[in-house]
Amino acid sequence: MRDKITIYTIAREAGVSVSTVSRFLNGSANVSEEKRNAIENVVRKYNYRPNAIARNLSKQKTRMLGFILPDVTHPFYGTTFIEAEKRAMELGYTILLCNTMNDNMLNNTRMEERYIDILSEKLVDGVIMIGGHINEIDVPPGYIKKVNRLIESVPVVMINGEIEDLDCYRVVTRDELGIRALINHLVSLNHEKIGFVGGALGIQPTNKRLEAVKRGLAVHGIEFKEEWFVGSGFNIDTGIEAFEQILQMDDRPTAVVCINDLVAIGIIHSAIKFGLSIPQDLSVAGFDNIYLTEYMIPRVTTVDLNLKKLGRMAVDTLVQCLNGKSPEKTTVVETRLVIRDSCINARNGQKFGIF
Structure with missing residues (x-):
């Protein structure tokens, strides 16, 4: 006796997702000709006839959104996710968190791809993605x-x-x-x-x-020295290690712009360990404006990415699509400079450059 033929059988043999087969069976136009032909061949092969219950189930909405991110414990990703979750709940949706964090980068990649495969089976109504492969310059074709x-x-x-x-919303x-x-601010404080x-x-x-740092300096006629690009990573340890590298330099910068606030916090921590002081020995600026920057000593000068709006706008864009509307393909969230205590005038007592 032949095994029961299901929508999963059709999808597997046609080399497409279950959701693509579902759209085909429901008469959706959103199926490419190549995939449509592949599905039709398998359907004819097995004389497949979907039952009415299955067709109705395929049309139901889950009221759930997927959210793929690399590390929910990182303040940037965590804050963005929480704000997205709040907004989703306001609109009657829940969010399925897909956290790909792992100590092994290869496993991170596999986990991210696994989540994409799972969500492709229509377990959610829409998906938000942040970080991971989408931030890479050379993205694997697979x-x-x-x-x-x-x-x-x-x-x-x-x-x-x-x-x-990729034809998606951003x-x-x-x-x-x-x-x-940020560069204009540092230059106004006489940093070159x-x-x-x-x-x-x-x-x-x-x-x-x-x-952007190089272009910003060039506007003021200042050349960026490549040896002042130090540290590799995005966490507090990156800042700690980078500060130790800077200490070994004969010609040191008087100010640094950090890739994010966690790195800036690492520099401040390391300076204390060496008996030095921020900003008296080195002006330090961060990026993101995570909540920790307000509570550091000194409080960190940074760039606010408006994480609250970032998360909420991602959900709003997704829900507009689900409601049959046509949101902008790209929505821009403005940044702003937040001046605090971690940067001072290079001519007013800063001594790190000659330490």
Whole structure:
């Protein structure tokens, strides 16, 4: 006796997702000709006839949104997620958190791709993505294929990711304007020896912010010294290690712009360990404006990415799609400079450059 033929059988043999087969069976036009032909061949092969109950179930909404992020314990991702979750609940949705965090980067990648595969099976009505592969300069083709499959299944909103081959919605921050404001502030404090700490080349936020620092300095006729780009990573340990590198330099910067606030906090911590002081020995600026910056001593000068609005706008964009509306393909969330206590005038008692 032949095994029962199901929608999963059709999807597997046609090489498409279950949701794509479901859309085909329900007469949706949102199925490519190539996939439509593949499905039709398998349907004819088995003389498949879906029952009415299955068709009705496929049309039901889950009122659930997927949210894929790399590390929910990181204040940037955690805050954005919490604000998105609040907004989703206001609109009658719940959020399924897909946290890909793992000590092994390879496992992180596998977990992210696994979540994409799972969500492609229409377990949620829409998906928000932040961090991970979408921030890479060179994105693996296999990953792009998986995300395209997800986009065929449900609406997708990416926060700050830029992948040319993906037709999805985006909510982005104006990082360059934030860096420009930060550089202008440091130059107004008579800093000309300005370094950049943290990040990783090949990751979009790092490349963009580093280039923005260079352009911002060039406007003032100041050249960026490549040896003042130190540290590799995005956490507190990155700042600790970077400060130790700076201490070994004969010619040191008088101020540094950090890839994010956690790195800035690491520098402040390390300075204390060496008996030095921020900002008296080194002016330090962060990026993101996570809640910890307000409680550090000194309080950290930073760029506010408006994480509250970032999370809420991602949900609003997704829900507009689900309600049949046509939101902007790209929504911009403005940044602003937050001046606190971690940067001082280079001519007013700062001594690190000659320490």
